[in-house]
Amino acid sequence: MLPVYIDxxxxxxxxxxxxxxxIDLGSGIAVTSIGHNVESVVDxxxxxxxxxxxxCFMVGPYEGYVAVxxxxxxxxxxxxxxxxxxxxxxxEAVENAIKVARHATGxxxxxxxxxxxxGRTNLTMALTAKNMPYKDGFGxxxxxxxxxxxxxxxxxxxxxxxxxxxxxxxxVIEKQVGAANVACVLIEPIQGEGGFVVxxxxxxxxxxxxxxxxxxxxxxxxxxTGFCRTGDWFACENEGVVPDLVxxxxxxxxxxxxxxxTGRSELMGNVxxxxxxxxxxxxxxxxxxxxxxxxxxxxxxxxxxxxxxGAVIEARLHGLQKQHPVIGDxxxxxxxxxxxxxxxxxxxxxxxxxxxxxxxxxxxxVVILTCGTWSNVIRLLPPLTIDDALLNEGLDVLAESVxxxxx
Ligand code: PLZ
Numbered sequence: 001m002l003p004v005y006i007d008x009x010x011x012x013x014x015x016x017x018x019x020x021x022x023i024d025l026g027s028g029i030a031v032t033s034i035g036h037n038v039e040s041v042v043d044x045x046x047x048x049x050x051x052x053x054x055x056c057f058m059v060g061p062y063e064g065y066v067a068v069x070x071x072x073x074x075x076x077x078x079x080x081x082x083x084x085x086x087x088x089x090x091x092e093a094v095e096n097a098i099k100v101a102r103h104a105t106g107x108x109x110x111x112x113x114x115x116x117x118x119g120r121t122n123l124t125m126a127l128t129a130k131n132m133p134y135k136d137g138f139g140x141x142x143x144x145x146x147x148x149x150x151x152x153x154x155x156x157x158x159x160x161x162x163x164x165x166x167x168x169x170x171x172v173i174e175k176q177v178g179a180a181n182v183a184c185v186l187i188e189p190i191q192g193e194g195g196f197v198v199x200x201x202x203x204x205x206x207x208x209x210x211x212x213x214x215x216x217x218x219x220x221x222x223x224x225t226g227f228c229r230t231g232d233w234f235a236c237e238n239e240g241v242v243p244d245l246v247x248x249x250x251x252x253x254x255x256x257x258x259x260x261x262t263g264r265s266e267l268m269g270n271v272x273x274x275x276x277x278x279x280x281x282x283x284x285x286x287x288x289x290x291x292x293x294x295x296x297x298x299x300x301x302x303x304x305x306x307x308x309x310g311a312v313i314e315a316r317l318h319g320l321q322k323q324h325p326v327i328g329d330x331x332x333x334x335x336x337x338x339x340x341x342x343x344x345x346x347x348x349x350x351x352x353x354x355x356x357x358x359x360x361x362x363x364x365x366v367v368i369l370t371c372g373t374w375s376n377v378i379r380l381l382p383p384l385t386i387d388d389a390l391l392n393e394g395l396d397v398l399a400e401s402v403x404x405x406x407x
Contacts (some may be wrong), residue, residue: 025368100270113148152269161202183216190225190230196371228251231333
């Protein structure tokens with residue numbers, strides 16, 4: 001957390017109440033992907049407020065909700081018939097995806113992965129891997145949640161392929177749960193809070209294909225990876241994986257709370273009327289923001305921009321890794337990049353260096369975030385509209401902060 005209070009923000013810059021400015025390389029955890037204070041979004045929100053702020057979609061439906069669902073159906077991977085529902089938060093989207101999966105399959109078990117993060121509500125705490133700070137003292141947790149090993153190339157045996165790591169996970173599922181008991185496998189295509197873990201190529205397709213063969217639903221949690229962040233609309237597209245259900249939130253509405261579940265129509269339609277919903281779900285102001293955000297992402301080709309940003313960051317981070325053996329791994333995709341700090345030459349986590357680097361960046365006016373099971377990862381999630389000059393200025397500060405932390 002920054003030791004300041006924010007007064008205003010514009011583009012990729014935050015300004016605190018004392019007038020200091022900060023380069024934002026965190027986007028409020030991958031939320032303000034189109035940047036802060038974007039005119040098209042501000043106008044759409046103001047215009048919707050002048051019409052109405054709330055009716056409850058289940059009481060008085062409105063066009064904006066349907067339009068966002070149509071966009072989700074169109075943009076998420078796969079050409080099959082899809083149906084969407086809107087919710088308020090990522091955790092709520094994940095909970096609803098599991099409700100749909102259980103209802104459609106008549107099975108109860110949910111398989112998640114080591115290092116996973118899916119939220120802080122009761123069911124999603126059970127799905128999240130890390131005890132402190134997310135779960136400690138908050139049990140009992142929801143039952144029928146099982147954890148399989150994730151593909152984590154930096155920490156897996158040298159040379160382990162994606163298919164081999166998928167086999168390792170599938171064996172755990174088959175031996176410890178039994179495929180016939182599993183409603184769904186839930187996975188972040190690139191893990192977020194868990195440390196920006198990018199699974200080895202072939203891992204996701206192999207897990208998805210096992211799911212198909214076993215009549216288990218494959219659910220992609222694209223809450224952090226979605227909406228152009230990794231260079232595609234959704235991270236699953238990178239390997240042509242088509243999930244049965246997709247959860248979205250964060251970047252979808254430029255800062256307003258909105259989330260979605262999009263899935264095969266036959267699965268979504270299986271749920272009885274009134275089984276899914278909520279008072280504020282798909283709030284009209286948030287929907288208006290989302291439609292403006294999605295239009296802006298198209299118009300500005302923010303997927304392409306994420307790839308441009310990714311190339312700049314990757315080059316800089318690899319350069320930094322050559323100078324500092326405390327950087328064990330550089331990984332990510334598009335505008336979702338991270339460095340993992342370790343004791344040089346080992347995989348022993350070094351959280352002290354990560355937090356020293358984060359504190360130095362904050363003191364020098366750059367917002368960066370830490371993450372990872374061992375809190376030893378620094379992640380970069382800049383707005384996809386940041387220009388090269390400002391990005392490089394932020395990366396200069398990161399480089400100086402790493403140099404200072406290891407000196
Ligand atoms: N799924 C993949 O990344 C939210 C939460 C940070 P909510 N990640 C940031 C924190 O400490 O609470 C997230 C995510 C993935 C689900 C969620 C949950 O989304 O909107 O925070 O509920």
